[in-house]
Each structure stands twice: as C-alpha cells, then as structure tokens.
Amino acid sequence: MTIAPPVVRSAPPTGSTGVRSASVSWMAVPALVAFAVFGVLPLLGVLLLSFTSWNGLSPDISFTGTDSWSTVLADPRLPHALWVTFLIMGLSWLFQTPLSLLLGVFIAAHKRYRAVLAVLFFVPLLLSQAAISITFKMLLDPNFGLGAGLGAEFLQQDWLGDGTLALGVVVFVVSWQFIPFHTLIYQGGIRQIPTSMYEAAEIDGAGRIRQFLSITLPQLKYTIITSSTLMVVGSLTFFDLIYVLTAGGPGDATRALAVDMYQRGFKANLMGPASVIAVILVLVGLTLALLLRRLGGRDATESQLEGV
C-alpha cells in the first residue's frame, strides 16, 4: 500500500553525547547516496523534464521551454483531473473519518472484542491494491457478482459503467482498504487520553455524548489531523487502485491526477506534459500537507508520535 506520510520538520537532535562527527558521519553516506539518486535527483529531474519534449522511447529529449506548461494549463482535462482528485479526496475523507473514529472508540474500549475483531479486521491492509481492485471489479459485476448473490436489485447496477457510480466505487474501495488503518490510529489516540479526565467528567455528571464531545474529540485533535493528513496526501497517490479498477474511466470520470499523468506519459508518450502534471501533483501535495500542519498549529512529528 502506498501511504504518503505528512511533511515533518527536522526534530532537534537530542540524546547525543557529542561524538567526533567524522567517526559516525560516513555511516549516513550509503543511505544518502541511494536516496539522492532515486529521490532527490528525480524530483529535480521532473521539473526539468516539464520543460522538454520526450516520447519516452527514443533517446532524444529536446528543450521546448514552456510549451508543455502552456499545453497542459490550457487543456480542460487538467481542471477535470483536479476536480476528480479533490472529489475522491473529499468524499473518502467524509466516509472514512466518522467511521474510523466510531470504530476506534469501540475497539479502544473493548479489549475482548478487539482481540476477536482485530484478527480479521486488518486483512484488507495486507492485500495489494491490484488484488483488491480486481476482486471488486468482479464482485460488482451486475450479472454474476454480489448483487445477483444477494438478490438485491439495488446492487445489480452497472457500477463501473456509469461515471458517478464508478467514482463512488473508487471511494468505497479506498475506504474498504484504509478504514482499518485509520481505526488503528484512532484507537491508539483514544487509549492515550487520561482516564482521570473521564472520571472528573463523571463526577460532574456529564453524559456519554457530552464526554465524547468535550473530552474525546478535543483530545483527539492531533490524531484527527494526523489521520486526515495521511488520507488527504495519500489520496493524491491512488494510482494502482484506480488504474486497475477503472483505468480512469468510464470516459474520464475517474481520471485523477496520478492516472492522468500515467496516461499522458506512458500511454500517449508525451513525457513533457506528463511531467507538468507530476510537478502539479507535488505542489498540490506539499500545499495540502502545509495547510493541514498549520491547522494543527504545531509540528506534525509530535502529533505523529501521539497517533499510536
């Protein structure tokens, strides 16, 4: 599974006893080299490639200035891809957050159920998105799938043939895989809330709903931000799932940014415009991560550590 972790600021170095740096510095070099070549260099490379024209096959890469940028920015498919991306992001957040929170509260409170539930609950996290998407594609077949099995008229629709339905299916399948993960994060956050707070509320006569609204939710603020950051930034990278499930279709109903980039670059052999999309993808991701961090009002590393 692909999860894009949130942006984190460097933590102040602690716990060091001040060794002579030369004696340890070399140990960081292998990791640095590997990451520089396949992480940092490509990040610069994608920006450069967005100003070139390349078909991905021939060795000729020619500088074409801002051609690709003006092509992509004038293309109505870009706002559409952005819209689809944000729609999937927003809807999957709306679906996953309340459910994960509810399930997190439940699992945190009930140790015995937790043991039973947990074994099966987390299986979707282990499956590859390719396997999950293939399964749902077949399961949603109107004639031979689940709808026919349950005899439910409602389920016997052409799920992947209709644009709106297909988008809904993508959101559902995403949630199917990731709700267990966010439940895990929430239950960790809930178990860190001091019991004394509830005891005090109990003495003051606060009811359960009141306790949830005045203690649990505020105390979970940073857990909610962490989980939301992962959902939001992660949703930018849903490629495997959408590509296998719908390949961006029907038409371009589910053609989110990552899929759009792949189609332009590796199907239409237009690496320049595809690189432009990739740069936009990075910019959108960074902006969202920064916005969410501002919302939290503190370092994401700290909230991460509170997560579980």
Added chain:
Amino acid sequence: MTTVLDDRGVRVGGVPPQKPGRPRPRFLQWNWLGGLAGWLWLVVVLLPIYWIVITSFKMQSDYYDSNPLVPPTSPTLENYRFVLENDFARYFMNSVIVTVGAVGPAVLVSFMAAYAIVRGSAGSRFLRTVNGLFLMGLAIPLQAVIIPIYLIIIKIEMYDTLGAIILPSLAFAIPLSVLVLSNFVRDVPKELFESMRMDGASEWGTLWRLAFPLTRPALVTVTIYQGLTVWNGFVLPLILTQSPEQRTLPLALWSFQGQYSVNIPAVLASVVLTTLPILTLYIIGRRQLLSGLTAGFGK
C-alpha cells in the same frame, strides 16, 4: 454476545469492572453505535474475502450458473493447478527477490544512517542536513517522480530487469525507516553509549553490539512494513519492466486478469495465491505486523 451482558450487568451493579478502585469511564463502556458499526464493517470486510475463497474453488462453468455466495457443491483445485502452471512460481520468486533485495539493504543503510544521525547530529551540520533531507523525502510521492526514475533506469541500462524495481524501492524505503529507527536509537540510554566508549569500542562496534540488540523490535517492524509495501508494489514493475519473465506478483495478477478475464475462478485463485504468503506471515506474527503497519506514526 454474553460479554455484552456482562459489561452492562457490571455497570448496573456498580461493581468496578476492571481494576478495583478505577471504575471504567462511562464513555468507554459498551456503546451500541460503535458495536453495530464494528460488526457491520467486519461483514463488509469479510464478505469479499469469503467470496474470493469460495469462488476460487468453483468450476468455471459453475461460476456462471450458481449463486455467487453459495460455496461450491463439488470444490475443485483445478483453478489452482491452472494458476500454478501459468508460471506462478517464477512470479513468486521475482517478488521474493525484489522484496528481499530492496528491503534488506534499505533497512541496513537506514539503520546505519539513523545511528549516525542520533550520535553525531549535535556536532555535525552534514548529519543535520542529511536528516532534513530524509524528512523532506517523506513528502515525495513515488508517482510524481516516476518519469525521471524511468529515464535514469534506461540510462543505466537496467530497464526490464528486477534490479530496475529493486533500486527505487530501496531508495523510497529509506526516509520512513530512518525516521522510525532514529526515534528508537534515541531511546538508548546515553550511559550505555558512554560505557561502550570507556571500554574502547568503536562506533561501528557500538552500532552492532549495543544499538542493534536494543532496537531489534523496531528493525523487525520496519522490515515488515517495508516488505509489505514492496511486495504489493505495482507502479514500479508496471513502468520499469516489460517482459513477462520480469513480472512480480501484483503485475502478474493484473495481466493474468486481463488475459483470462472470463475465467473468474482462476483469477480469484491467483488472488488467493498471491496473498497467501502475507496471510501466513500475518498469522505467525500479527502483533509485529500490525505495529509495522503504523510504523511511521509512533513507537
């Protein structure tokens, strides 16, 4: 469901349900909404899995004229035989090679880097910069840099090899591994480092004889998390390889599905077979695996 009644009974009776003197907060007592959602979602999770398993044992002809949710009357292993005969072993080996080849070195170099960052950051701008770079790296989505990676792989003439999948997988496993491992190395008491130094141990020796045993659980966790990510990886094999001989399992699954889309039981048998190794691992080490899944989000 008897436990439900226990929980309620306990509350009504006013006896502290858990440790004496520490009544369970009312909010954390049985809540119907959560319970309902919990069991309902479990059904939502299990139904597709149940369907995959039973269908994989059906004859292809049965699939089209039996109820999808009813188990086969005469289960067959035919589908599994078919999948195994379609080069499954090769794809499986490819996945093993890619996963081991990427995760082994990635965890090793990340561990070394984490050690160096914790031990030397105070006196080294270089190490602080490296640390900052890895933290920034957490925010780079793989998809966004796949085009330059593709170009680099072509330039170093590794296109359509397993190495082409291994190298970027290795690199992208590093930032999170360094973050998690350095949190753990930081927890090793300073006094222990100090006494190692008094004994005249080198930093390299300290890494292996002190930090390694003390951070072993974290190393296992990180290895599992990264292993799962690489094992299930789809984008890199899709873009960086071409020939069927180099397919890893997720990609093989996808092309198998494209090729035999009418033979759904066989496709589902291949889904089961590609997932089986991870499920086995899950059954053996569930605790480690679950903590591995949230590796980046706490200790």
